[in-house]
Amino acid sequence: MKKIKITPYKVVAVAILAILAFLFLFPLYWILTGSVKTAADINDAVPQWFPMSPTLDNYERLFDNPALLWLFNSVAMAVVSMILTCVTASMAGYALAKKRFIGRTLLFSIFICAMALPKQVILIPLLREMAFLHLHDTMWAVILPTVGWPFGVFLMKQFSENIPGELLEAARIDGAGEARTFTEIALPIIKPGIGALAIFTFINCWNDYFLQLIMLNSRTKLTISLGIAKLQAEMSTDFGLIMAGAALAAVPIITIFLLFQKYFTRGITMGAVKG
């Protein structure tokens, strides 16, 4: 029986919250409206709060660049990373959670320690390694390190702890092999976890600007994030064009986030539980 009392503190708190929500939404609003404003409106010292004479001119100029190819590159990289991560991490997480094997504790500690280290620090040797493997400036240079990052294994281990040991035991007694036990017993139980990991990996890969920046150079290999950064570097004051690019980068990923939000939240919270 909860009674909700309205206190002055609550009124003030909700008011502040509303203002904050407005401030957090505003940059997105400014990207979307800026992308359809005319150059004259954008360069006016008095900002136009709402685009009075919307135009698609900025988008036309954006598509003079290979923007759709950049978008495709981003999607391809994120999808391949997502699939590889989900496959490798769910198998590894299952083994770490449900099998008692030699070296388990040590291996898990190594995964955890690696996760606590700053990811960006290893970018220099990683670049040299990719150059050595002749993968530099290909999408694999971004995908392979993304898949290697141990967060997915950690997350799937957390989810795999929920698989009842008796079920696995029963499957074994019925004569199911290791592979069948995994695909038919374990997978259906950890499915929500895989959903969380999939969306998490997709968004992280999409937004990992630094890694992409180091690994990709040629104009046709860029991702949408890199593409916009490049446009910004080349024509720093053409804000209309840059906002159109930002909109093209932001809208797909926000849509995906909103569609799969439920899984995503679960992924973040499960990943935080100390193992």
Added chain:
Amino acid sequence: MNKRMKPTGMQKALIRRETISAYLFLLPALIFFVGFVIVPMVMCLVTSFFNYSMTEFAFVGFSNYVEMFQDEIFIRALLNTILIVVVAVPVVTVFSLWVSSVIYKMNGAVCSFFRCIFYLPVVTGTVAVTVVWKWMFNRYTGLFNYVLGETGIIDSDISWLGDERTAIWCIILILLTTSVGQPVVLYVSALGNVDESLIEAAQVDGATSRQVFWKIKWPQIMPTTLYILVITTINSFQCYALIQLLTSGGPNHSTETIMYYIYYQAFRLYRYGYGNAMGVILAIIIAVFSAIQFKVAGRKND
């Protein structure tokens, strides 16, 4: 490794079987992990003792490390980075705790609406978020000068990103908006998991809401707080993209961070060894900060 019990012959066979199958399951993940995380980590450490560039590769002992602490720009970058961390970490933590404690009791849809909004800058992506802030900070066509000028807070237009006094604060502000998303999600879930019966019992005993928060909720969400402190520290220490997109470390190195300086040394001057040495130091500093947080937070918890 498994010293707890002396296994019998049958158990030994079982353990061997389990070990083989476990490693088969682990193999694909291990290939990626060892190949693209462990190998570069080891290379980072090893080459930090080398004079390593496009053309050279010679062992130089600790001289990269010695040079670092005589390098004024590195010291400047270190101080800027610590400033960012010292400001961002507490603000992010307090802000997200406050927001979460207001929204976690609201009905499901409203709560997830707010949670989404605070997560939005993370999803939107660093580049898209940064370019719009760059426009808003623009001296001539930006919103900040207009709004602050109209309301009489400033007399003349400010070059926000071009002024040594303001540039780093602009960076910190943007960093804050892109950092609170994950902590809010975590706190909302942690607060929702606090044992209701304890809270009700305390309220029956006449505890004020402040007492309920500090005596009951705070200890229970401590692990979450610790996790948030650590991830926010790691992220703030690695602040790079904002710098590269907004100021390139300027004006006059006032927004130089360690990560940006590493990038500059390695990918502009091709001094890989020196860059890696700075990377090792950065990793050590982050580890020390995290250890301190564990110590302090762990003690309060007793």
